Amino acid sequence: MYSIGDIAKKMDISTSAIRFYDRKGLLPFVERDEAGRRQFKQEDLNFIEVIECLKKSGVPVKDIAHFIRLCMAGDGTLRERYDYLDKEEAMLNDKIADLQDQLDFLRFKKWYYKTSVQAGTEEIHFLPNTRMVDPKTHAEYEEARQQAKDIHDLIDL
Amino acid sequence: MYSIGDIAKKMDISTSAIRFYDRKGLLPFVERDEAGRRQFKQEDLNFIEVIECLKKSGVPVKDIAHFIRLCMAGDGTLRERYDYLDKEEAMLNDKIADLQDQLDFLRFKKWYYKTSVQAGTEEIHFLPNTRMVDPKTHAEYEEARQQAKDIHDLIDL
DNA sequence: TGTTGACTTAAACACGAGTTTAAGTCTTAA
DNA sequence: TTAAGACTTAAACTCGTGTTTAAGTCAACA
Numbered sequence: 001m002y003s004i005g006d007i008a009k010k011m012d013i014s015t016s017a018i019r020f021y022d023r024k025g026l027l028p029f030v031e032r033d034e035a036g037r038r039q040f041k042q043e044d045l046n047f048i049e050v051i052e053c054l055k056k057s058g059v060p061v062k063d064i065a066h067f068i069r070l071c072m073a074g075d076g077t078l079r080e081r082y083d084y085l086d087k088e089e090a091m092l093n094d095k096i097a098d099l100q101d102q103l104d105f106l107r108f109k110k111w112y113y114k115t116s117v118q119a120g121t122e123e124i125h126f127l128p129n130t131r132m133v134d135p136k137t138h139a140e141y142e143e144a145r146q147q148a149k150d151i152h153d154l155i156d157l
Numbered sequence: 158m159y160s161i162g163d164i165a166k167k168m169d170i171s172t173s174a175i176r177f178y179d180r181k182g183l184l185p186f187v188e189r190d191e192a193g194r195r196q197f198k199q200e201d202l203n204f205i206e207v208i209e210c211l212k213k214s215g216v217p218v219k220d221i222a223h224f225i226r227l228c229m230a231g232d233g234t235l236r237e238r239y240d241y242l243d244k245e246e247a248m249l250n251d252k253i254a255d256l257q258d259q260l261d262f263l264r265f266k267k268w269y270y271k272t273s274v275q276a277g278t279e280e281i282h283f284l285p286n287t288r289m290v291d292p293k294t295h296a297e298y299e300e301a302r303q304q305a306k307d308i309h310d311l312i313d314l
Numbered sequence: 315t316g317t318t319g320a321c322t323t324a325a326a327c328a329c330g331a332g333t334t335t336a337a338g339t340c341t342t343a344a
Numbered sequence: 345t346t347a348a349g350a351c352t353t354a355a356a357c358t359c360g361t362g363t364t365t366a367a368g369t370c371a372a373c374a
Contacts, residue, residue, distance in 0.1 A: 005320065015321085016363055024361095035370055037321055050266060057259045061361075075278045082270035089263045092256060099253050102214045106246045109207060113239035121232045162350065172351085177332055192340055194351055218331070 002040040011052060025065035026051055028072055047071070057092050159197040168209060182222035183208055185229055204228070214249050 008015045021027055022038070029047055030038045040048070047068065054064045067084055070077040116122045165172045178184055179195070186204055187195045197205070204225065211221045224241055227234040273279045 003320075004322095014363075017361085019322090020362055032322095035321075036323090037370085049262070053259050053262045053266075056255060057263070075273075075280075078270055078274045078279060082267060082274055085263055085267050085270060089260065089267065092260050092263060096253060096256050096260065098213060099249060099256070102210050103246065103249050103253065105206070105210045106214070106242055106249060109210075110239060110242050110246065113235055113242065116232075117235045117239055122235060123232075160350075161352095171333075173333055174331085176352090181331095189352095192351075193353090194340085 002044075004038045004040075007040050007048065011048065021051070021061065024061045026061065026068055028068065054088070057088065058095065059088065159201075161195045161197075164197050164205065168205065178208070178218065181218045183218065183225055185225065211245070214245065215252065216245065 002010070004015050004018055008018055011018075018027070018038075022030065027038075027047075029044055030040055033039050051064055051068070054067065055061075067081065070081050070084065112125060116124060159167070161172050161175055165175055168175075175184070175195075179187065184195075184204075186201055187197055190196050208221055208225070211224065212218075224238065227238050227241065269282060273281060
């Protein structure tokens with residue numbers, strides 16, 4: 001049996017956040033003692049873990065509440081729960097792929113600034129007589145990166 | 158030269174969002190025509206791209222505004238801009254790694270529900286006489302996954 | 315016996331990230 | 345010339361995600 005404070009420490013969040021989640025329907029399974037205090041059972045930790053995962057994945061609280069409702073409804077919703085997680089997995093995959101793209105762009109901009117720092121000015125990317133045209137797309141960047149690699153080895157991303 | 162509407166279409170956001178960003182200091186470089194309308198120049202698109210990347214990476218607007226201020230300050234801030242992007246890259250890497258962990262957990266839960274659907278009940282994961290103990294950590298899951306693989310090939314994640 | 319410390323609630327507050335509204339300007343096409 | 349359509353602003357509003365506050369209950373310890 002865990003108190004709200006125990007869970008707060010375990011998950012590294014505030015007790016007020018837990019109460020907020022409870023109000024929003026994320027914790028219909030928690031029981032209370034005679035004094036009305038929340039008592040988390042060992043098996044409740046399985047729910048907590050799923051909630052934590054969905055939260056970290058960026059799923060809005062009301063959507064998590066929907067999933068939890070399915071969980072409480074019994075074996076009849078098993079397939080629906082699977083399908084929900086399947087959809088969520090796809091969304092998370094897309095999200096990660098998108099962040100990877102941002103990472104690529106960030107690395108390109110680091111290269112842009114690294115070469116600028118070395119030249120002492122950002123203008124090396126503007127002057128028409130250098131080969132360092134400002135590549136805008138990632139494809140153009142890869143190309144420019146290859147070309148720059150050939151000329152001098154300024155780059156170690 | 159692009160109008161605010163052109164940029165909105167290009168970035169697939171609303172014009173009110175663009176005006177909001179402007180108010181918050183993300184667009185100090187945009188000039189106006191005689192009537193006070195924003196005119197985005199070709200080179201402004203480079204800024205727009207960086208802003209878009211940082212936004213998608215989850216950087217708060219006020220932090221982006223800080224970076225843009227550095228950009229406007231000239232070559233003296235080149236190193237600082239590089240360092241900023243370096244820090245941002247590290248944060249993004251951490252974020253992606255964290256989402257990967259959530260993805261692993263989500264796949265485990267999909268396995269949990271897939272096997273439950275096949276069994277017709279979630280209880281296969283509770284009964285002590287089955288080998289399908291509810292694995293809580295990812296390590297335990299990997300272990301259970303291996304064991305389950307050995308017994309029957311229920312799993313194709 | 316009283317005073318901490320951990321819990322409870324409802325209601326108010328905060329904050330980021332926009333959106334909506336109301337009132338006005340400017341261009342263009344009928 | 346007037347109506348539509350794209351722009352402008354400031355201010356108010358919404359929404360999600362909590363946090364804070366105020367008032368109260370309960371257990372344990374000095």
